[in-house]
Amino acid sequence: MVDHVPVIILHRPQLGENIGSAARVMLNFGLTQLRLVAPRDGWPNAAADTLSAGAFEAGVEVAVFDTLEAAIADLGTVLATTARPRGMEKPVFDAASGVEFIATRGLKAGILFGAENHGLPSEAVGLADAILTYPVNPAFASLNLAQAVGVFCAAWGSNAGAIGRWAGEKSGVDDPAPKEDLIRMFEHLEEELERAGYFYPPDKTPLMKTNIRNAFIRGNWTTQEVRTFRGAIKALALGRGKARVRRED
Amino acid sequence: MVDHVPVIILHRPQLGENIGSAARVMLNFGLTQLRLVAPRDGWPNAAADTLSAGAFEAGVEVAVFDTLEAAIADLGTVLATTARPRGMEKPVFDAASGVEFIATRGLKAGILFGAENHGLPSEAVGLADAILTYPVNPAFASLNLAQAVGVFCAAWGSNAGAIGRWAGEKSGVDDPAPKEDLIRMFEHLEEELERAGYFYPPDKTPLMKTNIRNAFIRGNWTTQEVRTFRGAIKALALGRGKARVRRED
Numbered sequence: 001m002v003d004h005v006p007v008i009i010l011h012r013p014q015l016g017e018n019i020g021s022a023a024r025v026m027l028n029f030g031l032t033q034l035r036l037v038a039p040r041d042g043w044p045n046a047a048a049d050t051l052s053a054g055a056f057e058a059g060v061e062v063a064v065f066d067t068l069e070a071a072i073a074d075l076g077t078v079l080a081t082t083a084r085p086r087g088m089e090k091p092v093f094d095a096a097s098g099v100e101f102i103a104t105r106g107l108k109a110g111i112l113f114g115a116e117n118h119g120l121p122s123e124a125v126g127l128a129d130a131i132l133t134y135p136v137n138p139a140f141a142s143l144n145l146a147q148a149v150g151v152f153c154a155a156w157g158s159n160a161g162a163i164g165r166w167a168g169e170k171s172g173v174d175d176p177a178p179k180e181d182l183i184r185m186f187e188h189l190e191e192e193l194e195r196a197g198y199f200y201p202p203d204k205t206p207l208m209k210t211n212i213r214n215a216f217i218r219g220n221w222t223t224q225e226v227r228t229f230r231g232a233i234k235a236l237a238l239g240r241g242k243a244r245v246r247r248e249d
Numbered sequence: 250m251v252d253h254v255p256v257i258i259l260h261r262p263q264l265g266e267n268i269g270s271a272a273r274v275m276l277n278f279g280l281t282q283l284r285l286v287a288p289r290d291g292w293p294n295a296a297a298d299t300l301s302a303g304a305f306e307a308g309v310e311v312a313v314f315d316t317l318e319a320a321i322a323d324l325g326t327v328l329a330t331t332a333r334p335r336g337m338e339k340p341v342f343d344a345a346s347g348v349e350f351i352a353t354r355g356l357k358a359g360i361l362f363g364a365e366n367h368g369l370p371s372e373a374v375g376l377a378d379a380i381l382t383y384p385v386n387p388a389f390a391s392l393n394l395a396q397a398v399g400v401f402c403a404a405w406g407s408n409a410g411a412i413g414r415w416a417g418e419k420s421g422v423d424d425p426a427p428k429e430d431l432i433r434m435f436e437h438l439e440e441e442l443e444r445a446g447y448f449y450p451p452d453k454t455p456l457m458k459t460n461i462r463n464a465f466i467r468g469n470w471t472t473q474e475v476r477t478f479r480g481a482i483k484a485l486a487l488g489r490g491k492a493r494v495r496r497e498d
Binding site for chain 1: 270273274276277278279302304307308343344345383384385386388389390391392393395396399400403404406407423438441442445446447457460461463464465467468469470471474477478480481482484485486487
């Protein structure tokens, strides 16, 4: 029935206990794909095993990645969980509406959770299609990592029927490109902007990059559109030379 | 809107860690009354303190009772959380509809959670007005106690509405720029691509332009994003000259 079970991605998790607890609550609600980006204490992890209550043997599969970019490369929808809205130009969902959002898009989805101490860095949030946030008490907003995973998984479990309902529907627009293509496009654009002296002053560069990425990511570009725009970047970066050559003919 | 913040009741809890984690997630979602029925390791409990992340100091009040009857004596609505349908003649709710049920009744409410090993005894379920159950994976149904508390608290927080709104802080996406701005941006981009020799062959040019415009228009860019990108186009078109000049300095 449910075609696209979301992937849970923990970015630089610190405590094995939280990884194990996250795996347990994932499987409680039928999620089985766990990705770890650079877990502090390596993998496998004895504390994770203990707290998992057998979830790894019972069905949760773990994949470990060095970078977030690699961990989301094959995904079509990424939600970044954060307690603060961040002032980014992205849609913001609570757990229930986030589940509906990924179901409506009908693409392989991943939910991104930050480290226990610092949450997600802005660059990581910048790679997401939308922000997932919970209606927490502003005076005591820091959820335990595994609890944050649990709240999403429970919402997904409650709405799993809706996912089946939405999975087949398609809009007039082709599927968005895999994140890998988009990331390469960003790198290409930023590299050329860098060479062109666009990023100034240097301390504003990360924010400028994030703002540009946020603007582009909302368009849900298809693979073809990414390819087209990369051609345009290349033309802008190199083309004036070419144009001059032609004029000299 | 919701006047009566529900009480969380843990029936014969075993591990202090779970009591502390439950208190933490309660306060995350604005719940502050925790009742313990005959906690195995007594009260206070050092492990509970550690896992609470300061929730007891920050607002969660604990009351300890010898019996369940005493713990629910002053309540008007009691929900009993259980993974298995007990074949009891009681209404059964999931977290969201359970929250609505207690709000509709408008009475002081308590949510009852069983011990880690055995859950709630049937007598305890028998004292409840309704059963609260989550849509768990039947093959891996046993939730961690604090996770079970967390799922309810998150549902309550989502329904209480008022809690999680950061007054003043910007979230979500600004209004899209007026089409006029967007059209000027397109013209700017196309002009530079034209000069760069990007549009070839000539009879494909209108289609290429339309495809690029379609990709950009879906992003619903704000005025600020349009301005940012026009700066980027300019940098790409002119910047290589600048960069060359700098290198020659």
